[in-house]
Amino acid sequence: MAERKRRQTQKVCVLAGLFVLNFSIAVMLAQSSAQISGAIKDQTGAVLPGVEVTMTQAETGFKRTAVTDETGSYVLPNLPVGPYRFEAALPGFRTYIQTGITLQVNSNPIINAVLQVGQVLDEVSVQADAALVETRSTGVGSVMDNVRVLELPLNGRRVADLILISGAAVQGTNTFTYGARGYNQVAISVAGGQGAGVDYALDGGTHNDVYTGLGVTMPFPDALQEFKLETNALPAQYGHHSSAAVNAVTKSGTNQFHGNLFEFVRNNSFNANNAATQTRDTLKRNQFGGTLGGPILQNRLFFFGGHQTTMERSANSPAPQFVPTPAMLEGDFTTFASKVCNNGVQRVLRAPVQSFGADANGNTIYRVDKSQLSPAALNLAKRLPAAQDACGQIRFNRGVADNEYTSVGRVDYQLTQKHSLFGRYLDSYTHNLDDYDGVNVLTFSRSALQSRIHSFVLGDTYSIRPNMVSSFHGTVNAVTNEAYPPKYFDLSDLGVKNVYHYVPGFFLMTVTNGFNISG
Template sequence: MRGSVARLAGVFALVLVAASSAFGQAVSTASIAGTIRDASGAMLPGVTVTATQTGTGLTRTAVSDATGGYLLTQLPVGPYRLEFTLQGFRTSVQQGIVLQVNTNPTINATLELGELAETIQVEANSPLIETRSPGIGMVVENERVLELPLNGRQTLDLIYLTGMAAPSGTLSGARGGQASAGSPGTIAVAGGLPNGTAYVLDGSTHNDPYNNAAMPFPFPEALQEFKVEASALAAQYGHHSAAVVNAVTKSGTNVVHGSGFEFLRDDSLNAVDPFAAIGADGRRRSDGLNRNQFGGSIGGPIARDRLFYFAAYQRTHVRRVPTSNFAFAPTMAMLSGDFRAFAAPECQGGRQVNLRPPFVNNQIDPALFSPASLKLTSLLGVKPDTACGQVFFDQVDDSDEDVFTTKIDYTVSGSHTVFGRLQFNKFDSPTNYDGKAAMSFTTSAFKNRVYAFALGDTKLFGNNIVNAFHATINRGNYGKEYVPLFDYSDLGVKATPVMTDYMRLSVTGGFSVMGPGALPTLTPTWTYQVADDLSVIRGRHQFGFGANYIQTKYDSTSFLAAAGNTTFTGQSTGLGLADFLLGRAASFSAGTLTGVHVQSRYIGLYAQDSWRVSPNVTLNAGLRWDPYMPVYSKGPVHALRSRSLQQGIEEHAVSECGRRARVSTRRGDARQLDRAQRSLERCAACRHCDRSEGSRD
């Protein structure tokens, strides 16, 4: 501990001597900077700059320095009005300025001689080009979030619009941007790790501690905008190395705004599936699809210019029964020992299969059949009526998802603002068991609950010091439940099942029951975060200092080994179904419950400086310290001793970034090439370290 404190003191001493780093603003806000001149082009010091957020009435002020420069930090995103006043000059007002998340536009002004009461109004749009940051990023603004078509209305898919993101496969246990089933594809940004992206929502961490993918994101009506940043990130960013996805939820304003929506898909509007099963009437069966997604949002004032609310809700209701699922089960001929029809080319993909000796003419004495296999055949719930034994069955595909987002913004005073945001996701999906065919049960029931709470507090100490504090509590409760059907004891097999009324079995070229997807699992997760960012403006320097503490925990319980597994591959007779009826298994396994109960702590400290060398040149430098803190366990770690687990993770982390150093340097400059702000030259170099979170990395 003393060594860590000493290293920390040494790092910050080095930082203070070097006057390092990039931007000290909270990641969910924006800043405005610029230079003020008179009509002759001379710099104007002492100009009062007032920024007013037109939606809420929030005001911030700054005074230009000796070189005419000014800087306003920690501004909430949204539309603004800028006013420039100086005795002896006409007041200049610029409207139509829209600040986007984590952007730093340069907005210059020119004041003309005249009375202070005279006002010149200019309709101005802040330049799209980033004129101060050395990093590369792109904002997906609210218009595109709302208007672009999205399959399933998953806002994370909009990351691909940034031009530097690509699908990167799946992660084990991935839950993607929704609290639903399946393993959706992860996103790699700028060639980085698929689980190396830091997701930030309203300035708070939004990564799933189980696999480092994103937790559920707000749906379009609840999301204001987001920005994807990569390459030379400021020292303020840590924890993950590839990129940062920085999102902001909507807030209420002085005007009540609301919306409502509904999206409907129904089988009556779809074409007939040419591969669907044929019903009793001789026609292709319908899957009965009904997908209804509806909801709305509302926001407004509770107390004008002081207290605002926003709330949004979305429900996704899906009912569907796909009918194109089939398998091959023992026919009456097979049960009587006759495999001639099943071994023929018509049932074996165009090739003739002959049972291996001692069996002759593709026939087996039924007396040799296993009583356990015959019992299981009677429990399958299907009766083949074709020579090949093909049977069709339904698999239910129903789900209900509810998403609720609410946010409260409170302007305590002109120098103090507070907000609180809560997002709740609920996903329920029953098993796909149709109630008849045992082989239809391949997916267990999902009962997922995700809570994400964020609290933010921004306090100004004069015009040049701003402090932003964030606290976060994220809770995920991911559970899967199975349907009790039968186990080995029901078949007369002398086995001691760890899971009652459940067993896994597969037959090559035939059928399978209760596969891995049908297993129950429990994966509760917790995330706690406390972060603080301090921005200090001194002359042409904007210093930033900050600390970030994150504690994560997950308890995973797996029934994969406990369920056991029996396979029949045809290695004995040449046909899987023949091996099955004879009871000649190719493999059998059984075990106990497994799981990992681990926690991790992360600490990140940084110092940074943005130095405005001239109106056109900004130099950035920074230093970040991320001490290595290994994953640890306070509960039982099945199959691995805790010490062995920690040593393995420690060795993995050392190979990535070094156990003790974990010091990231960031350097860069942004040079504006013309006064019209149409072109910019960037140059940067940095070192990033990624934080591993347990066994899923």
């Protein structure tokens, strides 16, 4: 009997824990929505209990209803962002209607109304845009709405760059690009905080990379509805990132089909020469894609999808490198150590190199018996590009090729007036090609890197009663990074014995003041 009671007690505790967890998740993760509250009064200033308050989203027909309490107050939490129509009705009074209300992500405005005596069928309409005042949030923030997301110039169309113009934000120094992750990650310091101290949320789900602490790839501008940057005295829900919070919302379908096709081109053929160098840059970037959204079932089921492809090509000229000259391979290091090759300073070489006086130009003559040269080093020299002058200097260009493919899909389903579901999937695939040209091994500085981000959010919102809403968000983020180094040769190919290669045909080498094979 005691054992049975103990098990029953455990079941009750588990159920209670799940119930509390459900509402805790609603408090912590319902960041992609908005909330309104207010009070309804009559013309004398007396509060009106029992008023039915309805918010209707203009684009989807979504409705949420509340009834004012004995103090005339109401609360409508967890409302999707977008334009709304506000309506307050009570028998014996004219219906109050207000349009031009736009709820933004993570906003908590107050909307009050005054009802006039009359018939319910009579309406008092306010059509001017509502001035919404934030009254509940302790943080300081700004919203980057869809118009600015689309219209403000963005180099590379990276939405995260807009955070820098939202106020109190600067780009940090610990920016992670190629080599750490395959996709660009920008460390942004907000209000003097750490670069990795910003909490990113997309559609109410966490959107941070657990490896770096930075945000992962955001949707491209045409697929993003808006985002909000907040800092300073943030609620406890942002406790795992101390600096700031960025809450973003993807676009969703509406009762009207809408979409677009786009291409953005940056090409050096369109540019003028640099005034200092009289040359053009080498960047060629093509970004193209499109979006489409609309209804599957009017007022109930909607879809939205979009894709963007980015193809970027450029070339850079690294600092000059130095390789063995034909004279050095024959054992003559006189020119290598001369003043001409060392900025006017005679280089002093040590044994086994021997000096044999000075030449007609005053340079010390250095020679070494060719038999003392390392066979492995000679084999390596055969695989290096030929020197372009007597000092061993060589110059070359490196080609850079990066591709990025970002897709977003979202479905919203209004089961009933009290119950709604949504699911959003984001897939971002980045392919950074290696820069080895297949001929000159010194062109190699980075391996091919393929990075993929899968981000899925499922949201369920149920209105238990007008002032109590259960909101559940489940998030799955998966990031994979795979490096593929090119194959050229390894130490065994050079004749070095007893060497294990984890990746055959590949090794790295740095020769101080000489050349680098690195990636």
